Amino acid sequence: MKTIRELSNELKNKTLTSEELVRSCLKKIEEENEALNAFIWISPTAIDEAKEIDRRREAGEELGVLAGIPIAVKDNILVQGWEITAGSQMLEGHMSAYNATVIERLKNAGAILIGRTNMDEFAMGSSTETSHYGATKNPHDRTKVPGGSSGGSAVAVAAGFVPCALGSDTGGSVRQPASLCGVVGLKPTYGRVSRYGLIPMASSLDQIGPFTLTVEDAALVMEVIEGKDENDATSIELASTTAPELIEPDVKGLRVGLPKEYFVAGMDAELRARIDEAVKKFEAAGAVIKEVSLPHAKYALAAYYIVAPSEITSNLGRLDGLRYGYHSQGSNLLDTYEQTRGEGFGPEVKRRIMLGSYTLSAGYYDAYYKKALQIRTLIKQDFDEALKEVDVILTPTSPSVAWDLGAKFNDPLTMYLSDIYTVTANLAAIPAISIPCGTAHGLPVGLQLMGRAFDEHMLYRVGMWFEKK
Numbered sequence: 001m002k003t004i005r006e007l008s009n010e011l012k013n014k015t016l017t018s019e020e021l022v023r024s025c026l027k028k029i030e031e032e033n034e035a036l037n038a039f040i041w042i043s044p045t046a047i048d049e050a051k052e053i054d055r056r057r058e059a060g061e062e063l064g065v066l067a068g069i070p071i072a073v074k075d076n077i078l079v080q081g082w083e084i085t086a087g088s089q090m091l092e093g094h095m096s097a098y099n100a101t102v103i104e105r106l107k108n109a110g111a112i113l114i115g116r117t118n119m120d121e122f123a124m125g126s127s128t129e130t131s132h133y134g135a136t137k138n139p140h141d142r143t144k145v146p147g148g149s150s151g152g153s154a155v156a157v158a159a160g161f162v163p164c165a166l167g168s169d170t171g172g173s174v175r176q177p178a179s180l181c182g183v184v185g186l187k188p189t190y191g192r193v194s195r196y197g198l199i200p201m202a203s204s205l206d207q208i209g210p211f212t213l214t215v216e217d218a219a220l221v222m223e224v225i226e227g228k229d230e231n232d233a234t235s236i237e238l239a240s241t242t243a244p245e246l247i248e249p250d251v252k253g254l255r256v257g258l259p260k261e262y263f264v265a266g267m268d269a270e271l272r273a274r275i276d277e278a279v280k281k282f283e284a285a286g287a288v289i290k291e292v293s294l295p296h297a298k299y300a301l302a303a304y305y306i307v308a309p310s311e312i313t314s315n316l317g318r319l320d321g322l323r324y325g326y327h328s329q330g331s332n333l334l335d336t337y338e339q340t341r342g343e344g345f346g347p348e349v350k351r352r353i354m355l356g357s358y359t360l361s362a363g364y365y366d367a368y369y370k371k372a373l374q375i376r377t378l379i380k381q382d383f384d385e386a387l388k389e390v391d392v393i394l395t396p397t398s399p400s401v402a403w404d405l406g407a408k409f410n411d412p413l414t415m416y417l418s419d420i421y422t423v424t425a426n427l428a429a430i431p432a433i434s435i436p437c438g439t440a441h442g443l444p445v446g447l448q449l450m451g452r453a454f455d456e457h458m459l460y461r462v463g464m465w466f467e468k469k
């Protein structure tokens with residue numbers, strides 16, 4: 001698969017039509033999707049939409065970079081008229097009544113939405129195995145997980161089905177599958193991209209972000225989807241940003257921070273070697289490598305797994321069998337709630353709802369939820385301090401490469417540990433990107449760069465430099 005930039009140039013120069021491009025994507029999907037289970041549904045109108053873009057181009061209309069480019073959508077982002085399930089039986093048959101803001105913006109830019117990608121149920125998971133639609137497989141080795149929860153979107157790009165897919169990242173669900181599948185994945189600063197029309201998991205942590213083949217492509221997609229939205233009060237008016245083509249990929253004199261708490265024993269040795277080599281490349285190019293400290297990072301997972309379930313409990317309360325999707329009739333109202341939720345939700349979702357109900361309950365609120373919020377603030381302060389001393393923070397994205405399907409499925413705590421390097425950026429509301437960084441044990445390794453709030457530009461600049469090395 002070529003990059004968005006390359007495809008866009010071909011479309012513009014008329015050496016390729018959008019119809020041809022979409023047909024070739026659909027062909028590949030038809031041949032390989034059954035084995036990988038990246039897409040759970042394909043839009044029947046994609047070819048017609050592509051023809052319409054070709055017609056407008058022929059008519060001499062000035063079209064943007066994304067016009068005619070096929071994009072896949074995670075099954076928790078609303079596209080009007082499409083079914084939306086968030087990978088859950090609970091929402092089976094539920095139709096989106098309106099477009100998410102990101103979808104509205106992509107459509108206005110002429111992007112062709114190809115279909116819905118598989119995901120962990122309600123975005124809870126790190127392996128795309130909790131989906132009602134079955135597990136997604138890693139294209140580098142089909143016996144391995146693709147990461148999660150946006151595993152379908154990561155695989156759609158990694159397998160060459162589409163040049164771009166949207167995911168959502170609450171604790172790593174864009175970056176971690178990007179890392180395990182060998183593509184680029186960006187979690188923007190909280191507030192940079194509207195969450196309107198994203199089925200919420202944990203609203204204070206959720207952000208929509210792109211999967212692409214290159215950092216430049218991620219920046220191109222961000223230009224279209226980011227910015228203030230009156231339908232999301234947490235979205236922010238952005239100062240004008242540099243166009244991706246004007247960014248100078250360069251790291252000379254930049255200060256790159258390595259958190260000492262992250263580089264400890266226990267990290268996979270071969271993966272560690274790839275990260276160490278990356279650090280050497282930065283040094284050789286004139287970057288200043290500095291050790292930084294994130295003293296509260298050791299509490300990040302614990303805090304995340306209290307804050308997130310608390311918000312999950314409250315967000316999923318609306319799924320009662322009466323207002324949306326699945327319904328199982330009981331002999332009275334309480335039975336109906338219990339039956340619907342008992343049958344409609346899978347075990348991981350139930351576990352989180354129970355955890356969140358517990359941490360928010362009267363007797364435990366102060367001991368757990370409040371404490372977790374206090375730790376969250378300390379973690380944010382750690383990052384603020386560290387990012388005064390350095391321009392970016394460099395870590396692995398995931399402590400290991402892709403693991404065997406099923407290996408961690410019945411062991412939630414081990415599964416949660418795979419988020420150890422990613423949840424902090426969500427807690428601190430800062431931007432972070434995962435970029436391919438070679439292989440270990442024959443499987444992709446991801447390098448994570450984290451930056452100051454709203455300074456995605458720095459991640460683009462450093463990331464573009466790194467991927468050329």
Ligand code: GLN
Binds near residue numbers: 149168169308
């Ligand atoms: N794997 C993490 C979790 O299960 C993150 C999920 C996400 O980012 N949506 O909570």
